[in-house]
Amino acid sequence: MNFRARGVFTLILGSFFVSGIAGLVYQVVWTRYLALFLGHTSYAVIAVLAAFMGGLALGNAWLGAKADRVTRPLLFYAGLELGISAFAAIFPAYYDLVHQAFLAVVRGLQPTGILRLSLQFIFAGLTILVPTVLMGATLPALTRFVTRSLAELRGKVAALYAINSSGAVLGVVLAEWWWIPSLGLHLTLFIGAALSFAVGLVALILSRRVEALGDGVAPATVTSEPAEQFTPRQLRLAVVAIGVSGFVAMLYEVAWTRLLALALGSSTHAYSLMLATFISGIAVGGWLVYRWKRQAHTLAAFAVAELVLAFTLFVSLWFYDLLPWWFVKLAALLARSDPAYFLYEWLQAAVCFGVMFVPAVCLGTTLPLVSRV
Template sequence: SLPQKTRAAEISPPGKVRFFKAEAFREPIIYLFALSGLAALAYEIIWTRILVLALVVDAYAFSLMLSIFLGGIAIGSYLGSTLLKRYKGGYLLFGIVQALIGTSAIISFMLMDRIPALQRAISLGDSLYWQKSMLVMFAKSNLLMLLPVLVNGMAFPLAVQIFVRKIKTLGSRVGELYFANTLGAIGGSLLAGFLLIPLVGIQKALLIIASLSVLIGIVAILKGGPRSPILRYATSGGFIVVLVVLISLLGEVSAYGFRQIPTYRNARLLWYKECFDNTIMVTEDLGHDKTRRLLINRNQATSTDLIGQRKNQILGHLPIWFNPEARKALVICFGSGGTAGTIGAYSEISSIDCVEISPTVIECNHFFRDFNRDIVADPRIRIIINDGRNHLQTTKEKYDIITLEPMHPGLSGVVSLYTVEFYRVCQRRLNRSGVVCQWVPLYSMSVKDAKSIIRSFCLTFPHSSFWIVGQEGVLLGSSKPQEMDFAKLKVLFDIPAVKSHLARVLIDNPVTVLSYFVMGEEALLAYTSGAPVVTDDFPVIEYSIPRSKNRFLYEEIAELQQGQDTIAAYLTGVSAREKEELEMRIRNAGLGRTSMLRGFEAYRKGDYRQAFEHFSRCLELDYDQAYIKHFMKRICYRFADAYAARGKFEEARAFCLQAMVLDPDDPETHLALGVANRSCGDLEEALKQFSLALKIKPDYRKARDWFERTTSELAQPKPPSETEKSQR
């Protein structure tokens, strides 16, 4: 055999290894292909943001979008290589492809923006709801991305054909081309996500990148297009004209994301911002309630409706009632600030840390000041812009209370705040008597999903309890046995700031809250036996919840509450007689709550007469009267509006009178009855109702406007009647 040095010399390549040759960077195609890579990744970022607004984004949605993008690139590359077998290629074909990428991106966006909302055609009661939703998701994603992605895939073989002239340099040349394209792609993702979208918005960002694609195409055509200069300029000019026409046809859609909300026609936009990570908007319903909603990427984060605010308050009150000695609190997810504002109502709390991942949510908090007690201005609060879990893992602080209300766990990424590992991090950051309070939505998921969340929580905290507020659950966990001093609870309930805050959500006595209790730790572990545990390695609910988006667990909640535990075991500071009386009142409340849930189910289905009957049963059982009357009034208003729209004003007035019987002290009811009286031609009675509304609420601007208008009309001389005319 040959000596080792001889063998090494024979197999070593001659000369120096040069990673990049200078002549490679003298050719225009490498720069054009780098810009093409920049545009490609910028498109992907922008398309993702568009689809996030058009779809409910979960783990499946991201997988679907990525598969369409990569599949389109692969098919496009195959088509490009096939094209080269028939045509010479060169700069002309590369330029046409680039220009087509830009124009097709605009056309696809226009088509998607103008098609009907396919999702609305799918009934929530459809047994194939998830499968049909996936088909809609697939159709929308293809409509937006497939055509430009197919054309984009053709660019690579065309660029290789231009750049590679000798077969022996194929490997090095393709590597250099890929280097330039990948470098451009990195720049494109940074440009679109961190610069263009925050500065000019999603739509304008798309138009800028589409214009860049057309510009790349024009440069390529001018470089190596038809030999005739006239043809080169004519081809380039043609693409410019097409681009200008498309941009003018598209026009500027102000607040593009707002139009993607299924109910946007029934709301007005108060605030809108497209940030580098999400699109945030605040809307206000056009109905009687004027409910304000905070939406993140079209998904509702929180609202000011009675159901949402009551739940937000319970997430703040409950941990304090179980730990009245608490001084330091942590709120994860600010939302509308309702939970943080509730905690701030207790002067004993010395510091409140609030962790919110999006600074824009804090920026728009002024729209919710009336509901969060302007908590951001409270000197005790510290706003921390961070991920909640990351904060807990890095802080050295320990807390007496940790309460959190993240987005729905079915949305992509949210599951990290529902795993066993997360709860263990919370446990380490609690003081010895500290408590954790976690929101559990009992809708848009299956019973099995809810059991998985509850079991994961209970396996971490040795002492747990489960509470149900309407159709939403609340978990309370601690290391020490949970006790509630009823005598102290009544004292806390009578704190003026707390009492007025609770009055906003129509809670006027502690028994109402105690009736929300369902189960303690032993019953919970038995109830959730066999449910899969949610962990970081096995986030099962992230994949199972999206399949149950159309589920509402009214029947299951009602069944669960019928077998509820007794709260008596958790109460101290109460005599045996008081405890017995409380248990009896709570049992009666349980019957009323079952009727309430059936009423909510009928209300959701649009069967308002059936809902009204169930709610009436709640009143007979003396359950949560003010809360139930609120929804009964909503039903009366719905019927009144429906009859008024059909010109049946007497029937509309009858329903307003029914609302008046339910709550004669509500200024809104007096206003509605006044408007109904005006429609019936009874201006004197209308004026009387507007006056009563202003007497109850002097700053009621809408009632003031109607009062002044009606007063002005009554002051005008009446036209003579037909009888008076004949007498003259």
């Protein structure tokens, strides 16, 4: 890769890092909004997670396919980020409209039980569906821009995935422990919108200077090691395997949220700590795959990651019941003071990392590994 192309790729990575910050700022803020809407934090977590991942999947399948066909994918990416920014800026007003529409439906139908809860989830999902669909196409668009061959795709997806996840961790920390306490939900949301706007503007300028001239990120230097070849049966198996892995990842994220709530509580603060831990593991897993340069045994590495995941989850079943008891015992050793609360926060973080981090690292390797197939 020449010096100019390396500089463009570095700028793309930096922009995607900032995009990751903004994305998780939105998720933390939306969880706070929907906790008010649904009346229960754990329901808000599930609603945001379902709508967030559903929107990402829809955006990846629909707009991601369009990104593969456009002649200027970086310009397409700029449009996505600017669209996310615009929606974030108007979100408070849009949320009020959706809330009022929900109240009108409830007054008209007077639903109870599961019907009322279903309506709450549907309207909650509608509040964040549009931006998550746009977010779902950002990785395919950038991947399309920075790659010119399958060999490049195998290396750069892991880099983009890891850098975006790293920014996401920082976004959770900034939103939950700094911006929301000091600035409130609205200003925090507007900061996220400003970050998305800045990323979109950088991508727009870069597109005019690079894509308009018919240039791009030059192909990487080809390594002497030949790329691994796969049979059609192996390709189909990989698609099914990553689908099952995604299902398991979301299953365990929800399960961990409910289980750790017994020790840490069910507040949005505790959820953000769990979310930061989970995405930290995802980021580390992505970086491990990026640093692993071998072009062989990809499916074997995927299988090892899944087996280690299963083993760690099986072992953890033995002490889940003891977690609340041990946490209360350790927390009781701390005095009721401001410095002690800081230690209490670290104790909560230690519990989260002890339970979630290694399995999350295993999960973080799966998508980058399958992208090599």
